[in-house]
Amino acid sequence: MPAQxxxxxxxxxxxxxxxxxxxxxxxxxxxxxxxxxxLCEALxxxxxxxxxxxxxxxxxxxxxxxxxxxxxxxxxRILRVALRGIRLWDETAGHxxxxxxxxxxxxxxxxxxxxxxxxxLENLALIPGTVGAAxxxxxxxxxxxxxxxxxxxxxxxxxxxxEYELRPxxxxxxxxxxxxxxxGAGRWLIVRVRFALPKAWTPRLGYPDLRDHPGLxxxxxxxxxxxxxxxxxxxxxxxxxxxxxxxIRRRKLPDPAVLGNAGSFFKNPVIGASxxxxxxxxxxxxxxxxxxxxxxxxxxxxxxxxxxWKGRRLGPVGMHERQALVLVNHGGAQAxxxxxxxxxxxxxxxxxxxxxLEREPVVLD
Ligand code: NAP
Numbered sequence: 403m404p405a406q407x408x409x410x411x412x413x414x415x416x417x418x419x420x421x422x423x424x425x426x427x428x429x430x431x432x433x434x435x436x437x438x439x440x441l442c443e444a445l446x447x448x449x450x451x452x453x454x455x456x457x458x459x460x461x462x463x464x465x466x467x468x469x470x471x472x473x474x475x476x477x478x479r480i481l482r483v484a485l486r487g488i489r490l491w492d493e494t495a496g497h498x499x500x501x502x503x504x505x506x507x508x509x510x511x512x513x514x515x516x517x518x519x520x521x522x523l524e525n526l527a528l529i530p531g532t533v534g535a536a537x538x539x540x541x542x543x544x545x546x547x548x549x550x551x552x553x554x555x556x557x558x559x560x561x562x563x564x565e566y567e568l569r570p571x572x573x574x575x576x577x578x579x580x581x582x583x584x585x586g587a588g589r590w591l592i593v594r595v596r597f598a599l600p601k602a603w604t605p606r607l608g609y610p611d612l613r614d615h616p617g618l619x620x621x622x623x624x625x626x627x628x629x630x631x632x633x634x635x636x637x638x639x640x641x642x643x644x645x646x647x648x649x650i651r652r653r654k655l656p657d658p659a660v661l662g663n664a665g666s667f668f669k670n671p672v673i674g675a676s677x678x679x680x681x682x683x684x685x686x687x688x689x690x691x692x693x694x695x696x697x698x699x700x701x702x703x704x705x706x707x708x709x710x711w712k713g714r715r716l717g718p719v720g721m722h723e724r725q726a727l728v729l730v731n732h733g734g735a736q737a738x739x740x741x742x743x744x745x746x747x748x749x750x751x752x753x754x755x756x757x758x759l760e761r762e763p764v765v766l767d
Contacts, residue, residue, distance in 0.1 A: 410479055411430075413429040413480075419467035431484050438591065462476070468665060471737050471765045473765075478767070483504045484505045487506070488515075502533040503534075511533050525544040526542070530665065533595050537549075538580055540579060552596070565593075577672070612647065618638045654725050656730055666727045706721060706751060709753075718732050719740055
């Protein structure tokens, strides 16, 4: 008998979004890939709507809920991806090709890879969310972006009812952006992600927080990449870098289980070189990072702090006291509170610096 499509029912989503916003919606849970063809048919036929709701309400694919601002009663139907599994899918001369199902928690996956001897994702430790959400956002931290380690994405185009294997150059990756994000949340259903993890691994320690971390200083005998010649500078092991990233993030970023948040709330703006030079002249502390295309990246957190929002509240929400780029829910917030604060911060940064901040999380309405 062909697999049945997942069934939608009215569910509470407050514990399923890391901002902790109260929400109820029609939710179905996908636990088995074999149910996807039936899901595509049901979507095409406009069936599967829960009672009392539009059967053709748009679909939103939800991973760990760490990058959404969710309204109290979104008109979207939610498909929660609970596919699990990690395996060594292939091996080439230069790489381990590791495949993980979309519902695997990201951090646990990175940890698992290291314990299997597959390094390369350690800079992305402790990022909340799932493996399936990682390419949508092209997650990045401490000088590494997901697309640099990606082999391919296995995803269903739910409108066409077809499965595709997309190579990195087909995913439309950009800074915290991808085809999956641009095409709209209901079109692509990522089921598995494959990573090409280098056998000839080298550390990425370009970011100051990481480079200067006490756990990564060579104190004689601590590192363990192995094979270092006597007297030669030794390389910290991937596990040491993983531990250092976890330590930095735990000290700097609020734990969503304690204080609701969606990570960085704004993207770092990238502006023209002449505008950046003019701003640097007016604001000597301005942090600028020249990009390969000649433009210049600014640190959004610094702009927000200078605009007076670090640690400041508006109603039940605020910008975090240690990291001004993170918007936090101090308790009892609704989506409207979050968007009001985001609007106020954006307006103040625009007024002071003439720079437009773009929101990173998706609004689910
Ligand atoms: P930070 O070290 O205070 O630096 C502020 C910003 O400056 C960073 O966002 C980073 O941009 C940029 N930057 C710093 N050093 C750089 C370098 N050597 N070359 C190019 N750009 C540099 O940053 P943070 O807020 O503590 O975050 C550390 C890392 O974790 C960053 O990569 C950040 O993106 C990532 N992170 C991401 C999220 C999220 O939700 N997306 C949340 C927390 C942290 P980039 O953002 O482009 O790297």
